[in-house]
Amino acid sequence: MQNGANYVNSALFLVNEQKYFASSDGSYIDQDVHRICPVLNATAIDQKTGKFETRQSLSSPVGMGFEYLSARPEGKYKGITTRYGKYYDMVEDAAAAAKQAKEKLTAKSVLAGKYDLVLDPSHLWLTIHESVGHPLELDRVLGYEANFAGTSFATLDKWKTKNFKYGSDKVTLFADKTQPGSLGAVGYDDEGVKTKQWDLVKDGTLVNYQATRDQAHIIGEKESHGCCYADNWSSVQFQRMANVSLAPGKQKLSVDDMIKDVEKGIYIIGDGSFSIDQQRYNFQFGGQLYYEIKDGKIVGPLKDVAYQSNTQEFWNSCAAVCDESDYRLGGSFFDGKGQPTQSSAVSHGSATTRFNGVNVINTGRKI
Numbered sequence: 001m002q003n004g005a006n007y008v009n010s011a012l013f014l015v016n017e018q019k020y021f022a023s024s025d026g027s028y029i030d031q032d033v034h035r036i037c038p039v040l041n042a043t044a045i046d047q048k049t050g051k052f053e054t055r056q057s058l059s060s061p062v063g064m065g066f067e068y069l070s071a072r073p074e075g076k077y078k079g080i081t082t083r084y085g086k087y088y089d090m091v092e093d094a095a096a097a098a099k100q101a102k103e104k105l106t107a108k109s110v111l112a113g114k115y116d117l118v119l120d121p122s123h124l125w126l127t128i129h130e131s132v133g134h135p136l137e138l139d140r141v142l143g144y145e146a147n148f149a150g151t152s153f154a155t156l157d158k159w160k161t162k163n164f165k166y167g168s169d170k171v172t173l174f175a176d177k178t179q180p181g182s183l184g185a186v187g188y189d190d191e192g193v194k195t196k197q198w199d200l201v202k203d204g205t206l207v208n209y210q211a212t213r214d215q216a217h218i219i220g221e222k223e224s225h226g227c228c229y230a231d232n233w234s235s236v237q238f239q240r241m242a243n244v245s246l247a248p249g250k251q252k253l254s255v256d257d258m259i260k261d262v263e264k265g266i267y268i269i270g271d272g273s274f275s276i277d278q279q280r281y282n283f284q285f286g287g288q289l290y291y292e293i294k295d296g297k298i299v300g301p302l303k304d305v306a307y308q309s310n311t312q313e314f315w316n317s318c319a320a321v322c323d324e325s326d327y328r329l330g331g332s333f334f335d336g337k338g339q340p341t342q343s344s345a346v347s348h349g350s351a352t353t354r355f356n357g358v359n360v361i362n363t364g365r366k367i
Helices: 090-105 121-133 156-160 255-260 311-316
Strands: 007-022 028-045 052-056 113-119 173-176 197-202 243-246 264-276 282-294 297-303 305-310 318-321 328-337 342-350 353-362
Touching: 007 090, 028 090, 052 090, 052 264, 052 282, 090 297, 113 121, 113 255, 121 243, 121 264, 121 282, 121 311, 121 328, 121 342, 264 305, 305 311, 311 318
Parallel strands: 113 264, 243 342
Antiparallel strands: 007 028, 028 052, 113 353, 173 197, 173 243, 264 282, 282 297, 282 305, 305 353, 318 353, 328 342
């Protein structure tokens, strides 16, 4: 107890979805999909003050089976970064979580202001999900759907200009229903459409949305993007988010090299609490672990960190993306949408990415 956490809880979610699809178009499709989601939470308590800190698991839910927990990570755990490869070692992560939860008890409270943010994929996936995945669902853009996540600021008039800058020229965001190991990977969607990959934002410019068969003609497409899904045989299939990811940088760039270029910044690992408005525009995000960067070096842990921005401003502040050797998946195992509510699973990939001059607030409660 002295060297570890005071409390640890964990859970394991597994899904084996066996689906048979037949249509009057002549399709007969049989699919067997596996998904797994290991989670844990370590809590450390300061016995003198009663204050506590937590660190949740840094694993990603994936489209795999029990082999994901085979305890053979391709990369070693290195201090403050997570380098899990194809496999996830839950025991290793639990030990690190206990140590880091305790470390957070004595971390320095952040000074609010403008910082360059270095965002790990274990954190950035959620920002992608909320500020890119949802607002580029075409049913939300058209106002046909507003449940759970509202509509979208990324309206058709912006797309029609062919020059709306969703992000900087470092930003290419793509949708992909075929990526091996991802939560949303299937061969065919629930309208019998063969799945594929396509760009949503290309070199910073908004170029497309996520569409189903009955929507494709609205944006000049000849066929559906294959992103229709129902969570049960008794549910009505409708548009669901594809895997939406940030393309890795084209030039060789490691996390260490990225940090060397930062004078005043914060390195954020893991996802935390967040809020975003009903048009998917103004937002605030926290994380699990925060480390101060000063003059190109990590100088110590921080706490009480959250950053505020709006979708267009944030993605236009993207200054650098690490190369494909750092590309990793995060994701949501329970993404709700619709009424009656349906749940789907979706992955979001990225490499570590830097955003310059982002507003950071202090979330600490003064009692």
